[in-house]
Amino acid sequence: MLNVLMLGVGQCGNRILDAMNREAFGGGASKLSRYYLRPKFPSRVETLAVNTAINDLKELRFTTAKDRLHVPNLHGVGANRNVGKQAFMENRDMIMGEIEKRGDFDIAFVITSTSGGTGSSFSPLLINELKRQYKDIAVITVAVLPFREEGSIYLQNAAFSMRELMELDAEGIILADNQYMKRFSGDIASAYDKINTMIAQRLLFLIESLDSEMLSVTDLGDFKTVMNGGLRIGTMGFYQADSKNLSIRDAIQNSLKPANLLYPANVADDAARAMIIIQGSQEHLDVDEITKEVERLSASAGHVFKGIVVKKGRPKVLSVFTLASAPELEAIYAQAARAMQEEKEKRTRARKQLDEAFAHIEDLEEIY
Amino acid sequence: MSKIQISKNEIRPARIMIYNCDVLGWRPNYYRMTFVCLILVLLLIGANGAAKSDEEDDDEITFRDFSLYIGDRIELEDYQIELIEIQSIRDGLVVMRVSKVGGSLDEQRALLLDRPNNFDRGADNGGITITIAEIFDEQSARVRLEYKEKLGTPRKRSSDRPQTAPEKPDLWVDKSFDKSEMNVGDESKVTITIKNNGTGPAVGIEVQDIPPLPQFTYIAGYPPKIKETLDPGQSDSAVYMVNAAKEGTVSIPSVLIRYADRKGNSLSNRSEPFSIVILPRSRADLNINAEDNITLALEEEGRLNITILNSGSASATKIEVTGDVRPGEGLEAVGLDKSFFEIAPGDAAAFSASIHGQKPGDYAIRLKANYNDGEGLAIREATARVTVLEREYKYHYLLAIIPIAIISFWIYRRHREYKY
Ligand SMILES: Nc1nc2c(ncn2[C@@H]2O[C@H](COP(=O)(O)OP(=O)(O)OP(=O)(O)O)[C@@H](O)[C@H]2O)c(=O)[nH]1
Numbered sequence: 037m038l039n040v041l042m043l044g045v046g047q048c049g050n051r052i053l054d055a056m057n058r059e060a061f062g063g064g065a066s067k068l069s070r071y072y073l074r075p076k077f078p079s080r081v082e083t084l085a086v087n088t089a090i091n092d093l094k095e096l097r098f099t100t101a102k103d104r105l106h107v108p109n110l111h112g113v114g115a116n117r118n119v120g121k122q123a124f125m126e127n128r129d130m131i132m133g134e135i136e137k138r139g140d141f142d143i144a145f146v147i148t149s150t151s152g153g154t155g156s157s158f159s160p161l162l163i164n165e166l167k168r169q170y171k172d173i174a175v176i177t178v179a180v181l182p183f184r185e186e187g188s189i190y191l192q193n194a195a196f197s198m199r200e201l202m203e204l205d206a207e208g209i210i211l212a213d214n215q216y217m218k219r220f221s222g223d224i225a226s227a228y229d230k231i232n233t234m235i236a237q238r239l240l241f242l243i244e245s246l247d248s249e250m251l252s253v254t255d256l257g258d259f260k261t262v263m264n265g266g267l268r269i270g271t272m273g274f275y276q277a278d279s280k281n282l283s284i285r286d287a288i289q290n291s292l293k294p295a296n297l298l299y300p301a302n303v304a305d306d307a308a309r310a311m312i313i314i315q316g317s318q319e320h321l322d323v324d325e326i327t328k329e330v331e332r333l334s335a336s337a338g339h340v341f342k343g344i345v346v347k348k349g350r351p352k353v354l355s356v357f358t359l360a361s362a363p364e365l366e367a368i369y370a371q372a373a374r375a376m377q378e379e380k381e382k383r384t385r386a387r388k389q390l391d392e393a394f395a396h397i398e399d400l401e402e403i404y
Numbered sequence: 405m406s407k408i409q410i411s412k413n414e415i416r417p418a419r420i421m422i423y424n425c426d427v428l429g430w431r432p433n434y435y436r437m438t439f440v441c442l443i444l445v446l447l448l449i450g451a452n453g454a455a456k457s458d459e460e461d462d463d464e465i466t467f468r469d470f471s472l473y474i475g476d477r478i479e480l481e482d483y484q485i486e487l488i489e490i491q492s493i494r495d496g497l498v499v500m501r502v503s504k505v506g507g508s509l510d511e512q513r514a515l516l517l518d519r520p521n522n523f524d525r526g527a528d529n530g531g532i533t534i535t536i537a538e539i540f541d542e543q544s545a546r547v548r549l550e551y552k553e554k555l556g557t558p559r560k561r562s563s564d565r566p567q568t569a570p571e572k573p574d575l576w577v578d579k580s581f582d583k584s585e586m587n588v589g590d591e592s593k594v595t596i597t598i599k600n601n602g603t604g605p606a607v608g609i610e611v612q613d614i615p616p617l618p619q620f621t622y623i624a625g626y627p628p629k630i631k632e633t634l635d636p637g638q639s640d641s642a643v644y645m646v647n648a649a650k651e652g653t654v655s656i657p658s659v660l661i662r663y664a665d666r667k668g669n670s671l672s673n674r675s676e677p678f679s680i681v682i683l684p685r686s687r688a689d690l691n692i693n694a695e696d697n698i699t700l701a702l703e704e705e706g707r708l709n710i711t712i713l714n715s716g717s718a719s720a721t722k723i724e725v726t727g728d729v730r731p732g733e734g735l736e737a738v739g740l741d742k743s744f745f746e747i748a749p750g751d752a753a754a755f756s757a758s759i760h761g762q763k764p765g766d767y768a769i770r771l772k773a774n775y776n777d778g779e780g781l782a783i784r785e786a787t788a789r790v791t792v793l794e795r796e797y798k799y800h801y802l803l804a805i806i807p808i809a810i811i812s813f814w815i816y817r818r819h820r821e822y823k824y
């Protein structure tokens with residue numbers, strides 16, 4: 037059995053973690069479920085929500101109180117990653133102590149937005165600490181990219197935090213892009229819920245699959261290998277066949293389609309390594325079809341691991357792949373740089389204008 | 405047998421009269437009043453002359469009154485005067501016998517009241533004159549004897565024969581109903597009894613019985629028939645049937661009987677009037693008494709005791725008792741329907757039904773008795789209320805509290821677990 041640590045850092049990370057806890061109560065659980073059910077994770081999963089804002093923690097519904105860790109910081113972080121880093125360092129022992137209490141882990145997922153203050157600044161430092169403390173732990177970052185229109189600070193934060201995350205000696209990053217998934221819903225609150233649920237489902241499916249006895253073996257090692265490929269940045273796709281079309285081939289193809297991915301990528305062009313995990317009733321799982329489909333994918337994506345889990349139900353397919361190139365991410369950097377440049381110019385221009393204004397009183401004294 | 409003659413001599417005015425009070429019974433009648441007045445007038449006119457004539461003449465005519473019973477005699481010199489019979493008080497006829505020692509006179513004659521009768525050519529001519537002055541009753545009369553003083557002093561000799569009872573009928577009549585209280589519709593026997601308690605036979609008996617209508621109707625035997633003649637000691641009765649028709653107190657008029665004695669004297673008598681109470685028509689009146697306010701536990705078996713009492717005055721017949729339960733479900737009752745042939749007045753019939761509570765609630769068992777009350781169909785109803793209790797959860801609630809407490813504790817713990 038795998039020992040899994042799930043860390044949600046910052047508001048975004050907390051809420052995705054809460055969505056995971058909700059999913060663990062059973063699909064679409066209501067608030068009351070927590071009174072009569074227990075979250076059921078496929079493996080031993082410890083969850084911990086970490087935040088500097090106590091209100092964000094209070095907002096959670098499916099995470100137990102002991103799994104919410106408040107990092108006291110007098111005035112909050114205010115999207116300032118430097119303040120955030122300082123706050124983490126000041127509270128590092130407390131945070132790490134809280135994690136240690138939860139025992140040993142084979143794998144940790146650190147879920148965070150890349151653009152906020154707390155999550156994006158805590159996560160790289162936290163991952164470093166985890167790597168230091170736990171010898172053989174695999175640490176995967178689940179990083180959420182902001183809506184592009186959220187402003188220059190969020191873009192700047194995303195750019196810098198992504199660089200930090202990529203430079204870490206960790207197992208890789210799974211990207212989720214708010215901007216990309218925005219299309220699912222009109223208003224922000226329900227878009228968040230929808231995105232969070234999608235991320236939570238995929239992560240739980242992944243854990244379950246890694247811990248199952250598979251027909252065709254994939255395990256944590258295989259997963260690590262996949263994540264280690266390319267830029268060590270990857271994403272996930274997921275598809276559940278509907279009753280009208282139970283074809284496993286179509287299900288595999290659908291799991292790789294852009295509509296079912298968390299981050300916009302072209303598998304055929306960009307994938308470095310991939311892993312396809314298939315679950316469903318025996319009768320739907322045509323091994324030839326699966327093999328054929330996996331081979332087709334291998335032609336473009338390099339190595340493809342496949343895992344098959346026999347479990348009653350319609351076919352479900354999870355695809356995990358790492359990218360050899362990330363054009364969208366590059367675009368963000370360009371956008372961030374432009375925004376930062378603009379900001380800088382605006383600032384100097386404003387400063388210059390103000391200096392000119394000051395010039396008027398340069399030779400004058402205050403008269404009383 | 406002596407021949408009875410009625411003399412038609414004129415009334416001769418008396419010149420001297422001595423009123424002899426001791427022979428007068430104090431009984432007012434017309435004759436006597438007239439007589440007293442006459443004496444008073446004569447005393448005033450001729451008191452002087454009377455005294456004179458006593459001294460002067462021994463041949464003066466004098467008179468004397470005697471009260472005689474039948475068989476009594478007056479003796480004057482050779483004359484013997486005997487009261488034989490009061491033949492008729494109404495007609496004023498008295499039979500006297502006058503005889504003379506030696507047998508020269510022996511005559512029995514019926515004398516009319518207040519008519520002087522001469523014997524031996526009368527007192528004026530040395531004989532005697534007899535006048536019936538007054539008839540007291542069937543047995544006695546006052547007799548006046550006129551005679552010449554030289555004949556001596558008349559003496560009364562009471563009868564040595566035993567006094568024979570006069571032949572007088574005396575009818576007693578009685579009317580009676582065989583019950584003094586009855587109900588409308590009841591038949592009653594009316595008996596009229598007549599008895600001759602007298603000494604002589606009663607003849608020509610007539611009965612006048614006025615029927616007490618309209619409270620009664622006559623069924624049979626009316627008018628009552630009684631023998632026309634009843635000898636002393638004999639009695640006769642007549643019976644007729646009546647039917648009480650109207651309630652109330654009825655005064656029964658007396659029966660009048662008219663009759664005569666052998667001599668033709670009319671007599672009458674009447675019975676005592678009385679009254680009779682006629683009560684309303686007798687009917688049966690049933691009362692259903694069922695135990696009321698029975699309380700049953702759920703699923704408990706109980707009994708409903710029902711008594712039907714006839715408090716009326718007639719028998720109830722063809723009694724059919726039926727019962728139904730409202731509301732129709734939840735209380736089972738077996739044996740509510742029952743029938744009886746008859747319940748006599750004052751009697752009661754009892755039975756019981758079994759009841760079984762199946763659902764908590766209030767129920768009404770309505771009992772209905774149809775019967776014939778003697779007049780026609782009558783109906784009586786009664787209701788018995790039955791309450792079936794809720795199941796008692798005396799200690800059971802503890803069983804509910806424990807899981808509630810456990811759940812509450814559980815929920816609270818969960819709440820604490822997630823409360824941040
Ligand atoms: N997918 C998703 N994105 C979210 C959610 N909440 C916030 N975000 C994104 O996260 C970014 C903001 O970062 P947060 O996580 O809110 O910030 P933080 O880490 O709490 O840091 P501070 O609030 O600055 O202390 C924005 O780009 C939001 O679009 C969420 O529930 N789901």
Ligand SMILES: [Mg+2]
Nearest residue numbers: 047089092152
């Ligand atoms: Mg926040």
